[in-house]
Every structure is written in C-alpha cells, then in structure tokens.
Amino acid sequence: MNMNMNAQATENLELLRRFERLSEQLPGTLYQCRLAPDGSLDFPLVSARMRSMFGIDAEEVMRDPQRFLSGIHTDDIDAMWRSLQRSALKLEVWYHEFRYCHPQGDTRWVRGHATPQRERDGSVLWHGFCEDITQYKRSQLALRESERRYRFIVENVSDLIVLMDADGTCRFASPSVSEVLGYVPEALEAHELVGLMPPDDAPRVQRLLHEAACRGETLRLEVRVRHAKGHYVWLEASCSPYLSPLNGRYEWLLAVARDITDRKRRDMRLHELSTTDSLTGALNRAAFMGCLESSLESANHTNGRLSVVLFDVDHFKATNDSWGHAAGDLVLACLGEVCRTTLRSNDIFGRIGGEEFALILNGQSLQEALVLAERLRCKFEQVRVEFHGHWLNFTVSFGIAERRRGESMKGLLHRADMGLYAAKRLGRNRVQQAS
Template identity: 35%
Template sequence: MLRLNTQGMPLNTLLRTVLQQIEQILPQWRGTILLRDSCGHLQLAAGPPLPGTSLRHLAGLTLCQTVNGGDMPAQLARSAPYRKLAARFEPDTGWLVPLAGSAGAVHGVLAIRQRTPSAPVPQAISPLENSAHLLALLLENHAIHHQLEHRSQWYRAILQNTADGLSVIDMHGRFLEASDSLCRMLGYRQDELRRMYLWQVMPGSTPQSIRQRLAITGEDGETFESVNRTKHGRLLEVEIHTRRLILDSRPVVWSSTHDISQRKALQRILEQQATIDTLTGLFNRPTLLARLEMQLQLARMQHAPLSVLLLDLDHFKQVNDRYGHHAGDLVLAALGDTLEEVLRESDVAGRVGGEEFCLLLPGQGLHEALDLAERIIDDISELRIQSGHHILAITSSIGVACLQAGDDCRTLLARTSRALHAAKAAGRHRIVVLGADPP
C-alpha cells in the first residue's frame, strides 16, 4: 500500500482498497472511513455511510484505543464529540478506531460494523488496529505529497519572477554572471564564481562533457536534476533550468538553479517506508520476496549457486511476555544490527515475520552458507541486550536450503521453512539443512 502511495495512486482508491482488505480478513464486518476536514468536521471518505448523521467535529477528542460498541458509552463518557456517533453503535455490533498519526494528531475514524449482531472476537483487534496505523501513515504520506506539490509550485513561481540561482555561462563553461542567491547557495563570492568554470561546481563532470551539453542546449530550454558542490564541499541536489540566449551578439546559456535537497530527502523517506522494516532496518517481507525472485533469475542465467537461510529467535514470545514488548523490540533491533554486520554487500536480509528473518546469499553454495549460519548463530547467542534493569540473552534456530533444478521461489522457501521447523523440533539453537523435495 505504501508503494502504491509513493507511485501516485489516488488517496480515495487507497482507502477503498484498505477497506476491501479488511473485509477479506473479516468477512462479517463492514468498514467506513471518516476523515477530518480543515474545519474539524468528520466527512465520509470511503465505505458506506454510518446510520444517521456523522460526527460534526473532533473538539475534545481523548480516545486513544479501540473500543467496541458495547463499551463505547461508558468509555467515551468524557469524550463528548463521540457520544452521538457511539450511540449509533448497538452493543457488540461495532468498533471505533481513531486514526492517530505519529505526532498524536487524529486524522479521522475507522468505524467497523458487523453485518449480523454477534460478540466481537479478540482476533479482530490486531488487523483492525494495524489497518488504522496503515491508514494514518497513508494520510500523513498524502499530506507530505500535497505539501511538496504546493511547495514545488511556489518555488516555480519564484524562479519565474526572480533571479533565484541565476547564472549566465559562456559556451566554454565559464561563469559570466551569477546572482547573489546562487553565490549564497554555493558559498562563493561574485568575483570567485566569475573566475570559475561549471565543471568545478558539478562533481563527476569534465570540461568536455560540460561543453558538449552546452552546445546542444536549445532556445526552448530544458529542465533536469543534478548535483552541485559548494565551496565547503557540501553536495546539493538541485533542479536546473537552462536556455540558450544571444547576449552581446554571442551565444550564452542562461541557467536557473534551485536547491531540492529537502524534497529529495522526503522522497527517499517515503521510498524507504515502502521497502524497509523500520524496527530492524532490514527489508520488509514484500521487498524480500521481490529480491528473491530477482536473485533466483540471476542465479539461473549465470548458472551460479544461491543459498537461503531462514532464522527464527528461540522462545521469543517469552521475552515479550516476561519483559514487555519494548524489550522484544530491542532484541529485534539488535538482531538486525548483527545480521548487517556479518553479511556481504551483495547479500540480502529481510524480516518476514514477527521474529523470523530470511537471508539470501547469491553466489554462495552449501558450505559457505553453513559457515555463515554458524557464525550468525554464535553471534546471536553472545548478544546481551539491556532492557531497563534486565540483561537479555537469546538463541536462534536456522534452516538452510540451496537452489536446485526446478526450484521456484515457493518451493525454495518451503524447503527452507521445513528445515527451520526441523531445527526447532530438534531442540532449537541449531542449524538444519534440507536437500531437494522428495519425488
């Protein structure tokens, strides 16, 4: 969903898709999304309307957790804005989940109703609250995109009406003129820039490449992204608009430069959110599976080995139950750091479940995979993670499988999974290798 968001799928389509996914997981439930508008009113955004009129405003909102219809009147007694909405949920027929953002702001409400009255099951809490977290993140990402678009329009208006980052360059690449704003951007004085050439502020370029580009610059102009180096060595991501002009009877290139470092940084954050597990810093499950498909195809083309390791932390549930989920998060984060330390640059690691991790080792056969698995299992057993006054120690089990003729992603992962289950069944804290599937 985050990847579709970064690719530009409309927000209303994303919201409807989330509701469809919820109804696939919980077929007896129907969802409605109400979003807060600029005036603080809740407006229908996706799904069927709620019975009667929707909540008029969010003033005084104090709800911080999911509540079911039967508990709503009591739990919301001090949350006056929810009384009318809560009253329309009959006991044990609906749940109300606020869409709370990372900064605590409430963007709206996910209202869930059962098609037929029955007691709500506890198993529904996790998917509903996960969906609410996802919806809040989608809304925040959409707001960032919206802000970036407005900011980009504002910057374009400035560039059209002012000399922001303006320079005039001759066909040899030398600065003839430079605006004060460009001097401030690059950290040079006017007299310094006028003694310099374009390739001195564009890392990776050469006099020949710059002069060739200037020679093909047309009167209609072009816009492109590049990198500038400041006087103090800082690299700036910039958007440059160039146009060929005739000045004093000779051709020159007029250039307008704008710093887009902040916009590019935000884009990278959005892209990372769609591919990275934020707790461990490793790839998330969809990205890991896509990388496995790619590595499998490369291994076939190059007739090269490919090994897969599936790792599971032993008795991890006991860590959460005894020390709390914060301690569990510390353990998972430490494991992510450990894996990044031992893997090669070409290896791929991802979190595919709660405490389950998958490692792809392109070009590595069984012996190399076993050597790495032994190192990983030893390094994990030596970890000591401090959580409050407690020092936590953990062990792990690893299943290993190598690519064989006829394998696809499904069969290779299935064999690795069986190896992992065999390691756990044999007493944990060990490595098990499985060969090809039986005929």
C-alpha cells in the first residue's frame, strides 16, 4: 500500500515537473482557479511564470490568493468578479481584460481566458491562461488616439476629403462635402465620382487620374463637379494614390479638394477682358487670330470645312465726321449686338480693326457662309440707331472665303479680303465670295 502511494506521489511529482517545464515555454501563466459555494476564490495550480508576469511566486498565490487579487486595479475588480460569476452561473468560457498593479510600480494589462467545469461539491473550477497584453493595449490606445485626432481634423477641415478605390468608387467623403457640393457624405459613398463631372471632362480626368496613379505620382488638377442643386463648382484637387506593397498596384486614391469657383470666375473675367473688345463683345485681333490658327490646324488635320467672313461698316468715317465718335461707337455696339444674337454658339466673332470685323465658321461651307452673311447684311440694313433725337442707319459689306486644302492662314484671309474689296467696289452693302 505504501509502495503504491509512493509510486503515485512520484508520478504526480513528475507530472508537475513536466507541467512546469511546459509552462516555462509559454508567454503567459497557466493556472487553475476555483470558486467555492461560499464565494471564496483560490488557485489550486499556478505555473512558475507567475513571478515574471505578476511579481509574485506561484507558491505564494496558491497559499494565499489575496496576494494576487489585491494587485488587480481597483477600477477593474468589480468587473472582474461579475465576469467570473457570470461564467460560473452559465458555465461559459471566461474571457476578460483587466489592469494589474505590479509590485515594481507599473500598471500592466492582462488578458485572461479559462474554461469552467462544475465540481461535485458545487464549486466551479477554471482551467486557464493569462498573458501580458500591455504593449498591445498601449498600441491600441495610441491608435485610437491617433484615429480620434485624424477624425477631428477630417471632420473640421473646410477642404473636401474623398477616398476612392481603384475603380473610382467613393468609399469615404468628409462632412465638408455638404458645404462644398451640397451632398450628405452617405449620398456619395459607393458611387463613381466621375459621374458628377461634365460628360466632356470625365474621360480626360479619368485617364489622367489612372495614369498618375499607376506611376504612383500625385496629380494636381482643376475640375468641374456638379453641385447637388444642379450647377457646376470648380474644384482644385490634389490626388494621391496608395500603392499596394504586395503587387505595386494602386488600391486607393485620396483626393483633397477646395472650392475655387470664385477664383475661376475672376480669372475667366480677366481673360475675357484681355481678349474681348468691350464695345462690341467681339474677340480682339490677337485672340481672333489665335482662334483662326487653331481652327485651321484642326480643319487641315481632319480635312473639315471652314469658312472665313470679313466685313466692315460702309462709310463709317463719314458717320464719325458727321455725328462724332460717340455716334460711331453706338453703331459699332449695335453691330456687335446683332452678331451675338444671330451667330451660333461655336461661331467665332472678332474685331480686327476699327470698323473691321471677321467670323470663323467651323464646319461651314462657302454656300452656308453666304447664307449667314446675307442674313446679317439684311439685319444691319434694317437697324436704326437713335442718337440724341436723330435716327442713324448703316450698311455693311462682306467678303467670304472657304478654306482650301493646305492653304495658309495668310492666304485664306487674303482671299476673304479680296472678296470684301470686291463688295466695296461693286457698290457696298453686299456679300461677295472670294475668287
């Protein structure tokens, strides 16, 4: 009998030694915890890692549970007891995080995990494992603080911040989108933002964004975006891609944009003032010649049709001499008004001299240009201008030429000018095509 007891004791001791050797290889503490029917708590078994984690020898904890329990942070002890009692009542796995005041003076975060079982005497025995998660908690708290700071910035910055995926679908829009574009952020999420751009702009912007993102470069551009009320807003945007470290492809595109509508309006107004004749609303000579050069290059490239019309006011010097320059200006202003209300939106109207004007008619044949010029001539002929109680009238002569293949701008203008010269020579107030 004694031999059997000694053998059993030896076997138990060997098992304990194996348990200790195994527990030393683990990053935390293995333990058994028992809750008696009278509510008392004790630790039948604790691994040697207790010393390194909690600063207490395992034997002390098994002998006096208060040595460990007294170290639990006072703000966490109640929650600890509630979680144990809930686990004991339902025999559910216990899982809890708490702070522990280490004897060295620092506070550590501990995560406990244990499986309960009911004993014959009604007590509950947990088999569990504790690990130190202080670094994880600090990182987690630092991340939360960082997120809190960034969220505060994003939610209060006046610029619009948008995050898109590689397909151009909006995944996040800052609250400032309400102020800038009139949408609530949720209305934009899961939608492709290029759909808010004018159809003529969207393909170009999409291509520029894709090319810059594939190169991993930040793209700065000015775009028009439709406001919730229907009008367009000019935005100055800086778009930065996020490249995946795994495959080098871009996964996200961050756009930070601000409303520059007022600035664009000022710029366009300044451009208009620098290129437009204030009296007639026509382009000035330099701007008109630039448009004619571009139109000719395009027509030569596509072999499209283009006609030029030159015209001026008949006997304009006599009007100035008889009634003064104020009357002459009134005549020119009236001429400009008739042109602006008669011409198509893509017809280009310019003032190239004192009383000399010109039209660029893209896509128009010589015959179509003749019809338009005749319509203008009739309107000018019917106009009466009131000047200090007197009614003034005026007529206009026209010269027309259609682009020939390979013809220079100088050559085209010369032929139209010869048509105008012929109209003057043949009696004025007429439309004459170039030879």
